[in-house]
Amino acid sequence: MIRSIAVTHDSMLLQNEPLERLMKSDISWYWVDLNAPTAEETQLLEHGFHFHPLAIEDCLHLLQRPKLDHYDDVQFLVLHAINPKLLKAEEVNMFIGPNYIVTYHNSVLSEMDSAWSKLVNDKTMAEKNHLFVAYTIIDKLVDEYFPSVFSLEGQVADLEDEDERSKIDDVMNLVFEIRGKLLKLRRTIVPMRDLLYRIQYTEKIAGIQDYAVYFKDIYDHLLKLSEMIETNREITSDIRDGHMSMSSNRMNNIMKTLTVITTIFMPLTFIAGIYGMNFDNMPELSWKYGYFFVLGVMFGIGVGMYVWFRRKGWFS
16 A cells, blocks of 8 residues: 655645655655555555665565665665564665655554654644654654563563562573563664664754754663663573572572481491391391390481581581
């Protein structure tokens, strides 16, 4: 589907006009959105707008890293939206010309629909230009990053409140799952942050300084998001290390207990081994009270060693 917004020099807002109409001299600026276009509609990038072949290739071969490329008087941006369910990046391509914006995306995006509705219903659009359209689109894309980041931040907070007796395996699985999701978001947010920094200070886009404060606002949002991502990654690292230390401590306590028990039974096993030998000349074997005496000695050794280890703090 192709949709368009245009503003004439006499401040008239036009919608969904043919491309030939948008090229007329009375058009102040326009935005053409190729929204999940067909193969035929995609041909407009080459035959209608005559964009650079490398830029068109980037549109057709997903998924590119967020970036800004310069082609004569046309600036090409690769932007990322985020699927809130899968946390998967979805590419949005933007061409910024002298008096127009052309966007291309293979799937229907709520962010683009929201930007469209905002611009159509803005009564002051005649006073704006195509760079304000670019700002609005990028702003809507970035705004939709926040719910995903806040959701993961809430999950991290829940992990911090987990009872220490919770199953370590379950907690560790959640930690690694959250870290994986944070990594997915980081792969989009950090490059988008760097891209907005470039946009603010580029000299290739004419008139961009008039909207510098707008793009700086988006950049600040991306800074906040990237800091939240890094903070939560550090928290999950601490939780992971804490649970691993707890698991290791529990294992050490178990091994210490088993070692103490084994140590107690070592002399008892030694005594039992001696009197388990089948030699004929063992005087104690014919003693009437030998059995009870050996049991008493073994019991005394066991109790004595237990008391001694207890005083040493081996059972604490």
